[in-house]
Amino acid sequence: MATYQLANAGLRVALIEAGPFYDPASDQQRTQLRYPWESPRRGAGTTRRPFGDFNACLGGWEIEGEPFTTTPGTEFMWWRARMLGGRTNHWGRISLRFGPLDFKRRDIDGLGDNWPIGYEDIKPYYDKVDKLIGVFGSNEGLYNDPDGFFLPAPKPRLHELYYIDGARKLGVPVIPARKSVLTKRINDERGVCFYCRQCDRACSIHADFSSSTALIYPALNGGQVDLFTNCMVTEVTTNGTGRATGVTYIDKQDRRVHELSGRTVVLAASACSSARILLNSRSPAHPDGLGNNSGHVGRYLHDSTGASRAAFIPDLIDRDIYNEDGVNGMHVYTPWWLEDENLDFTRGYHLEIGGGMGMPSYGFGFAVNQYNQFFGERVGGYGNSLRDDIRRYYGARLSIACRGESVPQYNNYCELDPNVVDEWGMPVLRFNYQWTQHEINQARHMQDTMEALLEASGGILLGSKPGADDDYGLTKPGEIIHEVGTTRMGSNRETSVTNEYCQLHDANNVFVADAGPFVSQADKNPTWTIMALAWRTSDYIVEQMNQRNL
Amino acid sequence: MDRRESLKTLFLASLGGSLIASTGCTAGIPTANAGNRLTWTPLPTEYSYGRTETEQAHDAELLSQTFFSNHELVTIAVLCDIILPNDHPNGGALDAGVPDFVEFMAKERENYKVPLRRGIMWLDKHAIDRYGADFVGITEQQRRAICDSIAWPDVEDAELQPGIRFFSLLRDLTMTGYYTTELGFRDLGYQGNTPNVWDGVPEQVLRRHGKQYDPEWLAKCVDQSRRDITAEWDDDMNLIT
Numbered sequence: 001m002a003t004y005q006l007a008n009a010g011l012r013v014a015l016i017e018a019g020p021f022y023d024p025a026s027d028q029q030r031t032q033l034r035y036p037w038e039s040p041r042r043g044a045g046t047t048r049r050p051f052g053d054f055n056a057c058l059g060g061w062e063i064e065g066e067p068f069t070t071t072p073g074t075e076f077m078w079w080r081a082r083m084l085g086g087r088t089n090h091w092g093r094i095s096l097r098f099g100p101l102d103f104k105r106r107d108i109d110g111l112g113d114n115w116p117i118g119y120e121d122i123k124p125y126y127d128k129v130d131k132l133i134g135v136f137g138s139n140e141g142l143y144n145d146p147d148g149f150f151l152p153a154p155k156p157r158l159h160e161l162y163y164i165d166g167a168r169k170l171g172v173p174v175i176p177a178r179k180s181v182l183t184k185r186i187n188d189e190r191g192v193c194f195y196c197r198q199c200d201r202a203c204s205i206h207a208d209f210s211s212s213t214a215l216i217y218p219a220l221n222g223g224q225v226d227l228f229t230n231c232m233v234t235e236v237t238t239n240g241t242g243r244a245t246g247v248t249y250i251d252k253q254d255r256r257v258h259e260l261s262g263r264t265v266v267l268a269a270s271a272c273s274s275a276r277i278l279l280n281s282r283s284p285a286h287p288d289g290l291g292n293n294s295g296h297v298g299r300y301l302h303d304s305t306g307a308s309r310a311a312f313i314p315d316l317i318d319r320d321i322y323n324e325d326g327v328n329g330m331h332v333y334t335p336w337w338l339e340d341e342n343l344d345f346t347r348g349y350h351l352e353i354g355g356g357m358g359m360p361s362y363g364f365g366f367a368v369n370q371y372n373q374f375f376g377e378r379v380g381g382y383g384n385s386l387r388d389d390i391r392r393y394y395g396a397r398l399s400i401a402c403r404g405e406s407v408p409q410y411n412n413y414c415e416l417d418p419n420v421v422d423e424w425g426m427p428v429l430r431f432n433y434q435w436t437q438h439e440i441n442q443a444r445h446m447q448d449t450m451e452a453l454l455e456a457s458g459g460i461l462l463g464s465k466p467g468a469d470d471d472y473g474l475t476k477p478g479e480i481i482h483e484v485g486t487t488r489m490g491s492n493r494e495t496s497v498t499n500e501y502c503q504l505h506d507a508n509n510v511f512v513a514d515a516g517p518f519v520s521q522a523d524k525n526p527t528w529t530i531m532a533l534a535w536r537t538s539d540y541i542v543e544q545m546n547q548r549n550l
Numbered sequence: 551m552d553r554r555e556s557l558k559t560l561f562l563a564s565l566g567g568s569l570i571a572s573t574g575c576t577a578g579i580p581t582a583n584a585g586n587r588l589t590w591t592p593l594p595t596e597y598s599y600g601r602t603e604t605e606q607a608h609d610a611e612l613l614s615q616t617f618f619s620n621h622e623l624v625t626i627a628v629l630c631d632i633i634l635p636n637d638h639p640n641g642g643a644l645d646a647g648v649p650d651f652v653e654f655m656a657k658e659r660e661n662y663k664v665p666l667r668r669g670i671m672w673l674d675k676h677a678i679d680r681y682g683a684d685f686v687g688i689t690e691q692q693r694r695a696i697c698d699s700i701a702w703p704d705v706e707d708a709e710l711q712p713g714i715r716f717f718s719l720l721r722d723l724t725m726t727g728y729y730t731t732e733l734g735f736r737d738l739g740y741q742g743n744t745p746n747v748w749d750g751v752p753e754q755v756l757r758r759h760g761k762q763y764d765p766e767w768l769a770k771c772v773d774q775s776r777r778d779i780t781a782e783w784d785d786d787m788n789l790i791t
Contacts, residue, residue: 020602027600028600029600030600031599031600033743033744033745034599034600035732035735035743036730036731037730037731037732038597038598038599039597039599040593040594040597040609040612040613040651040654040658041654041655041658042651042726042727042730043730044655044658046605046658048602048604048605048608054599054600058602131783134781136772138770139787139788147787148787149783149787149789150787150789151772151781151789152770152771152772152773152789153770153771153772154748154771154772155748155749155750155751155763155768155771155772156750156751156763156767157751158751158755158756158759158761161751161756161759161761161763162761164767165761176767176770176771183772183777184772184776184777184778184779184780184781184789185777185778185779185780185781186780186781187780192777192778194745194746194747195745195746195747195748196742196743196744196745196746197742198743315759316759319755320752320754320755320758321738321739321740321741322741322752322755323741323742323744323746323748324742324748324751325742325743325746325748326748327748357740357741357742358742359740359742359743360726360729360730360734360735360738360740361730362726362730363726364725364726364729364730365722365725365726365728365729366722366725366726367722368721368722368725378702378704379702379703379704380701380702380703380704380718380721381701381702382632382633382634382697382701382717382721383632383633383634383635384634384635384637384638386633386634386721386725387634387638387640387737390725390729390737390738391738391739394738
């Protein structure tokens with residue numbers, strides 16, 4: 001987003017990407033609309049593509065030659081993308097605005113901190129992001145799930161109609177999903193969704209949002225951008241006064257160190273990677289790393305909470321088979337609805353709905369007739385009767401995944417590991433992270449909620465309910481891939497890294513345009529807020545340059 | 551993807567010399583299998599589907615390796631054929647090249663290697679104990695009798711548990727290996743993975759399930775006849791095109 005805005009403002013931009021160029025329309029890279037038999041492993045996940053062999057994202061939990069470490073007792077998972085457009089080639093396109101309450105959580109529960117800005121500051125940018133990038137949804141007039149400039153929503157699928165009925169029975173709200181998929185044309189450059197349910201494979205007609213297809217390609221066409229691919233930034237260089245002079249990067253092809261000078265540096269490497277670059281940028285003026293006079297770089301790292309459950313819907317056996325691919329993931333969802341309840345945890349969560357007659361890929365047909373148990377029939381066997389079992393149970397599953405807000409903690413952080421470097425010679429990150437009782441109690445509540453909703457939807461619960469010994473199925477920190485907060489913004493330079501414009505307190509020509517500046521994450525997926533903040537930051541950079549302050 | 555003209559053939563008879571050392575006798579292959587011949591459609595040995603160079607090299611390396619011995623592969627093929635037989639208009643596991651798929655997955659995943667190998671050993675030992683020859687060496691009827699005893703996980707006989715686990719694993723791999731091919735798609739009647747315009751659940755399906763779209767919700771949904779008209783909004787966030 002920053003590249004796009006700054007280039008459009010007439011600035012020359014050097015965009016440095018640690019991975020290769022990526023274009024989902026090129027046949028060399030396209031995975032969309034491929035059939036499972038085009039892969040020898042039929043779409044199964046690998047270390048290189050953990051979310052499946054056809055997933056667009058190059059990267060994963062482990063990257064060869066680029067490890068990370070954890071302190072004893074920490075189970076952090078760190079997803080990294082290595083490609084043009086980064087993680088926006090991976091995400092679920094769920095695009096939720098933060099609401100007014102989400103910027104001022106300390107005022108409500110006394111925990112964490114307020115943002116130095118409020119919804120009214122960012123709203124104009126959410127509006128602009130909606131129109132530039134496109135997001136479907138519906139205006140519901142919900143105070144903390146604000147309305148937007150939405151494209152119309154796709155109609156619910158059959159399993160989602162079961163969920164809607166179940167939720168309404170329990171008085172739980174359910175509304176159309178909000179996702180950055182073009183259900184309607186927004187410009188002449190990008191196509192309109194053709195409903196293949198494969199946004200995770202990246203769209204060859206650019207009908208879903210990834211920063212590469214929707215922002216970087218147009219910026220490259222404008223002629224203002226020099227793109228460096230397979231180049232990994234290792235530090236921001238500074239002069240004797242502490243101002244940034246450019247960056248040092250390693251060209252992965254010649255394995256040599258290069259320097260690039262610039263007037264202003266914008267980091268958007270993802271929250272933890274940007275923190276890593278800052279911590280690695282040590283100089284006499286910044287002995288603990290650039291922007292780290294407060295000691296807060298890497299602190300307050302937090303991720304969304306998550307838990308999930310599934311059910312078998314007997315009413316959905318022997319379905320009529322038709323194409324119900326729709327868009328990737330859900331067409332309907334439940335926003336947080338218990339804001340005013342007195343619960344044994346603070347901060348909310350939302351519910352994402354899954355199911356339907358998806359394309360068979362690796363794993364399809366495993367435990368083929370396990371649902372026979374619910375009819376008193378035997379599970380197992382062999383022969384052509386298994387074909388009947390496959391058809392009988394195809395698309396008869398309903399699942400829910402919860403995504404919640406955690407309470408940011410000073411003691412959850414990433415730092416440079418003094419003893420380990422990656423293959424490029426750069427110190428790696430070491431993570432220290434523990435959930436608090438709030439997140440654990442929230443997960444227990446998620447489990448109760450999911451059970452009630454799945455049963456109300458006509459489902460028979462599958463698996464067993466995780467208990468206290470398993471933190472109620474709470475996902476590991478990092479697992480939801482919503483890390484935020486490592487360079488949090490604030491008006492007090494002793495307890496924050498950037499100001500409200502994501503500008504370092506300690507070096508005014510360095511900005512962070514990813515989720516690092518988040519003070520708290522809300523129970524909303526962070527992308528839309530990253531985009532809005534980055535746009536706001538870009539406007540500020542241009543204004544400051546015009547005023548000769550930069 | 552017509553691979554049918556080139557069929558992979560392994561002659562059971564040629565494996566008849568496999569020496570079963572533990573019993574000290576040679577297990578010949580009785581003429582249980584018609585013509586003593588087992589054939590399946592070979593899977594491609596090259597793939598191209600948006601891979602990076604590293605991935606391409608990794609896959610090429612795996613595809614060039616051989617994991618199972620001929621005897622092991624034939625045993626897997628015989629089992630796959632029992633699990634999802636070919637005598638069906640949409641073909642079966644052998645028509646879908648499932649033995650090659652199982653071979654690939656065994657090379658791909660460490661956690662399949664031992665269970666599959668150990669399973670075949672168990673099965674042969676069991677067949678020899680029960681019928682005096684290894685699994686491919688016994689009659690079709692005898693093979694079915696063994697499968698009947700290990701195909702149902704609710705069987706509690708402790709001695710059969712290794713066989714039950716193995717059979718369940720191979721059933722999983724066979725089903726997934728078949729249903730992720732064109733034959734499997736046809737068998738299932740799968741309709742997706744193609745550009746289309748989603749406009750809701752078909753009316754007769756809604757009726758069958760006693761569901762309906764409520765008008766208030768539908769008002770928020772896309773009018774597909776206007777999908778190609780560029781979106782514009784008024785200042786109050788209402789879509790006006």
